Amino acid sequence: MSTRRSSGSSTAARVIAIIADIMAFILILWILMYLLDANRGNELVQFVHDSANWLAGWSYDLFTFDKAWARVVAGYGLAAVVYLFIGHAVAGRVRR
DSSP: HHHHHHHHHHHHHHHHHHHHHHHHHHHHHHHHHHHHHOOOSSSHHHHHHHHHHHHHHTTTTSSSSSSSSHHHHHHHHHHHHHHHHHHHHHHHHHOO
């Protein structure tokens, strides 16, 4: 029975870590698209931008750098780091 519980918690931990990775990936992808001046009329770029805005709603414009690219990197980058840190910390706790 403990093998099942361990296997279940291991699966749950993996799912939590994967979700955190996907969230961070979307945020980092938007940062790259922004820095590379991706075509905002493109549907994929718009989808990534909208998703990143939703994920980083709490951290975007947290910093007031003069340069727009610095605000994007700091705001979205902070959200990505927080999601990775918290997601993997929770996954580690679940795994135990």
